[in-house]
Amino acid sequence: MTTELVEHGQLFIGGKxxxxxxxxxxxxxxxxxxxxxxxxxxxxxxxxxxxxxVARRAFDEGPWPRTSLDERIEIVTRxxxxxxxxxxxxxxxxxAENGSPYSWSVLAQALGAxxxxxxxxxxxxxxxxEERRDxxxxxxxxxxxxxxxxxxxxxWNVPQFVAAAKLAPALLTxxxxxxxxxxxxxxxxxxxxxxxxxxxxxxxxxxxxxxxREVSEYLVGHPGVDKVSFTGSVAAGKRVMExxxxxxxxVTLELGGKSAAVVLPDADVGAAVAGIVPAAWMNNGQACxxxxxxxxxxxxxxxxxxxxxxxxxxxxxxxxLDPATQVGPLVARRxxxxxxxxxxxxxxxxxxxxxxxxxxxxxxxxxxxxxxxFGEVDNTMRIAREEIFGPVICLLPYDDESEAVRxxxxxxxxxxxxxxxxxxxxxIEIARQVRTGTYSVNTFSLDMLGPFGGYKNSGLGREFGPExxxxxxxxxxxxxxAGWEG
Numbered sequence: 392m393t394t395e396l397v398e399h400g401q402l403f404i405g406g407k408x409x410x411x412x413x414x415x416x417x418x419x420x421x422x423x424x425x426x427x428x429x430x431x432x433x434x435x436x437x438x439x440x441x442x443x444x445v446a447r448r449a450f451d452e453g454p455w456p457r458t459s460l461d462e463r464i465e466i467v468t469r470x471x472x473x474x475x476x477x478x479x480x481x482x483x484x485x486x487a488e489n490g491s492p493y494s495w496s497v498l499a500q501a502l503g504a505x506x507x508x509x510x511x512x513x514x515x516x517x518x519x520x521e522e523r524r525d526x527x528x529x530x531x532x533x534x535x536x537x538x539x540x541x542x543x544x545x546x547w548n549v550p551q552f553v554a555a556a557k558l559a560p561a562l563l564t565x566x567x568x569x570x571x572x573x574x575x576x577x578x579x580x581x582x583x584x585x586x587x588x589x590x591x592x593x594x595x596x597x598x599x600x601x602x603x604r605e606v607s608e609y610l611v612g613h614p615g616v617d618k619v620s621f622t623g624s625v626a627a628g629k630r631v632m633e634x635x636x637x638x639x640x641x642v643t644l645e646l647g648g649k650s651a652a653v654v655l656p657d658a659d660v661g662a663a664v665a666g667i668v669p670a671a672w673m674n675n676g677q678a679c680x681x682x683x684x685x686x687x688x689x690x691x692x693x694x695x696x697x698x699x700x701x702x703x704x705x706x707x708x709x710x711x712l713d714p715a716t717q718v719g720p721l722v723a724r725r726x727x728x729x730x731x732x733x734x735x736x737x738x739x740x741x742x743x744x745x746x747x748x749x750x751x752x753x754x755x756x757x758x759x760x761x762x763x764x765f766g767e768v769d770n771t772m773r774i775a776r777e778e779i780f781g782p783v784i785c786l787l788p789y790d791d792e793s794e795a796v797r798x799x800x801x802x803x804x805x806x807x808x809x810x811x812x813x814x815x816x817x818x819i820e821i822a823r824q825v826r827t828g829t830y831s832v833n834t835f836s837l838d839m840l841g842p843f844g845g846y847k848n849s850g851l852g853r854e855f856g857p858e859x860x861x862x863x864x865x866x867x868x869x870x871x872x873a874g875w876e877g
Contacts, residue, residue: 400432404598467562469590475505487712504551553622571610611640625647645850648778684768842858
């Protein structure tokens with residue numbers, strides 16, 4: 392892996408590259424080489440004030456919320472096309488920043504973001520912005536209007552995908568946005584800023600401020616912000632709610648997961664393993680929707696466990712920019728330590744280590760952890776209950792179907808999940824019983840035209856589809872005079 396040092400000396404505020412008001416710098420460190428590969432300014436609270444002020448002015452006085460939907464769609468389509476045209480560059484930058492395997496970055500980080508932009512445009516064209524109803528007291532007009540200035544806080548694991556999930560509906564509805572990328576992955580955000588400027592986004596509509604948690608909290612609690620859209624951990628999401636509540640700021644939260652893949656007794660071994668393994672170890676295990684608990688019928692447990700262990704041990708670990716790599720390094724040393732600590736905890740709890748369990752041989756540099764699989768896991772164990780956010784997966788045996796559903800639901804999370812069976816109709820019945828926001832039958836998928844979000848501690852509100860689009864709109868009721876049919 393060879394990368395040139397990328398340095399940005401300015402912040403993207405209101406569509407213009409602007410000198411920062413502080414002197415602090417964020418150094419982006421390669422998780423593969425542990426060397427600095429980029430430097431960007433660290434935004435300050437004063438920079439947040441500037442960005443919110445221009446966003447506020449652009450929303451309250453500028454053209455963007457007042458342009459026609461067709462005009463907004465035209466500009467957003469150019470953003471989507473710009474991301475598509477530069478998808479390989481975006482994928483490589485993200486792999487260098489956060490360690491995502493290049494093959495996965497192309498599909499999920501870059502082209503996945505294009506799909507998000509495209510789906511939002513489709514929703515925007517179909518969305519009912521106004522409707523007339525017969526009310527109890529007469530005719531009413533129900534309008535849906537842009538919520539205002541949006542603070543969009545995105546994580547390091549899928550930065551472009553999540554940025555698109557927030558930016559696309561916000562921009563299409565007529566909102567203005569301050570985007571806050573993670574300090575681990577700010578470099579790809581500069582590419583997005585270039586693309587947005589070239590697409591003709593009006594002045595003030597978009598700012599991009601790389602910063603740490605302290606500045607993020609300042610942004611979330613800013614009185615000039617009308618809505619916060621946050622993706623991250625449960626602990627951080629609770630803090631976002633607390634801070635945003637000071638100004639009754641609207642909040643959407645997409646948080647953690649500990650999702651269960653339920654393998655029913657009639658499932659095909661090869662199909663289940665082929666479908667679940669990529670969904671379990673996706674993005675090096677650093678995905679909130681990852682299928683990290685695999686529930687196996689006790690009557691066929693050894694058969695399935697052996698197949699999963701063989702598949703896990705065969706995963707190719709290495710340089711994230713090598714097209715052959717399936718599992719790259721974790722984003723930071725702290726994440727590597729976290730995974731290794733959980734592996735130790737799992738062994739202390741009595742789980743059976745089937746494969747992995749340490750650093751990969753021959754990779755002494757970089758924040759690598761072997762794809763690790765624990766068997767004979769009980770759902771009371773910490774490794775089954777807590778989100779590890781690394782390449783550590785649990786196999787949990789169950790006796791009957793009702794127990795499988797109970798185990799799947801016995802979690803503080805409810806973000807994703809799947810069921811694997813020879814009977815699709817029966818799989819749908821299982822899907823109806825599991826309390827989670829997204830579910831798949833004999834596959835793992837995330838459709839951008841449907842609602843995505845979590846039950847319980849996995850979040851609040853939805854992204855994608857008309858449900859997610861509506862999160863960026865306020866509802867207004869207009870009473871019409873009696874007898875007027877207009």
